[in-house]
Amino acid sequence: MFCKILVAIDESDMNNKVLxxxxxxxxxxxxxxxxxxxxKENVTTGLTYVPEDxxxxxxxxxxxxxxxxxxxxxxxxxxxxxMSIEIIHLKGDAAQQILEYAKEHEQxxxxxxxxGLSGMKEFMxxxxxxxxxxxxxxxxxxxx
Numbered sequence: 001m002f003c004k005i006l007v008a009i010d011e012s013d014m015n016n017k018v019l020x021x022x023x024x025x026x027x028x029x030x031x032x033x034x035x036x037x038x039x040k041e042n043v044t045t046g047l048t049y050v051p052e053d054x055x056x057x058x059x060x061x062x063x064x065x066x067x068x069x070x071x072x073x074x075x076x077x078x079x080x081x082x083m084s085i086e087i088i089h090l091k092g093d094a095a096q097q098i099l100e101y102a103k104e105h106e107q108x109x110x111x112x113x114x115x116g117l118s119g120m121k122e123f124m125x126x127x128x129x130x131x132x133x134x135x136x137x138x139x140x141x142x143x144x
Contacts, residue, residue, distance in 0.1 A: 001025075002025060002026070002031065002108045002109040003030050003031055003032060003108060004031075004032050004034075004105070004106060004107050004108045004109075005022065005025065005026055005031060005032070005033050005034070005107065005108065005109045005110075005111060006034045006036055006098065006101065006102050006105075006107040006109070006110045006111070007019075007022050007033055007034065007035050007036065007073075007110075007111045007112075008036050008037075008038075008094075008098055008110065008111070008112040008113070008128070008132075009035050009036065009037050009069055009070060009073045010037060010038075010069070010094075010113070011065075011069060012113060012115065014113030014114065014115075014143060015069075015073060015113070017113065017143045017144075018111055018112070018113045018143045019073055019076055019077060021111055021141060021143045022077065022111055023077065023080055025109070025111070025141070026083045029082045029083065030083075031083040031084070032083065032084045032085075032086070033077065033083050033084070033085045033086075034085075034086050034087075034088055034101075034105070034107070035070050035073050035074055035077075035085060035086070035087045035088070036070075036087075036088045036089075036090060036097075036098060036101060037066040037069050037070050037087075037088075037089055037090070038066075038089075038090045038091065038092065038093075038094040038097045038098065039062040039063060039065070039066045039089065039090075039091055040062065040091070040092075041091040041092045063089060063091075066089045067087070067089055070087035070088075070089065071087065073087075074087055088101065094128045095128045095131035095132050095135070098110065098112070098128070098132055099131075099132060099135055099136060102136065102137070102138060103137055107138055108138055108139075109138060109139050109140075109141065110132060110136055110138060110139070110140045110141070111140075111141045111143065112128070112129045112132055112133075112140065112141070112142055112143070113129065113142070113143050114127070114129050114142050114143065114144045115127050115128070115129065129142045
């Protein structure tokens with residue numbers, strides 16, 4: 001049914017459930033799965049002075065960590081399924097980056113984990129999965 005699936009991967013414990021849902025939905029050789037991880041672009045909020053080398057090092061570490069997370073998820077999917085898989089590392093606001101990528105690349109489904117925020121925390125902070133579900137042009141599966 002869905003041939004182009006975007007799967008949001010992060011550092012949470014939800015990844016295994018998200019990948020299991022992906023395998024059950026993309027259980028065909030025609031599916032193209034794009035694994036996406038978004039890292040922060042601005043890591044200096046609240047700091048008065050940050051040496052340029054330090055900032056560059058922190059951003060490089062974030063990107064390396066993101067690639068590691070994506071490769072681990074890709075290997076798990078490859079060991080079970082026969083779909084084509086690509087990994088994408090993005091920088092910036094997670095919800096905005098996921099939505100922009102999905103729209104630009106005409107994704108047919110977004111699979112994302114729920115962080116479990118509820119009540120006042122969700123109201124005050126907003127959650128990535130909630131924003132993606134509300135603003136997406138394609139169906140969104142939120143895995144709990």
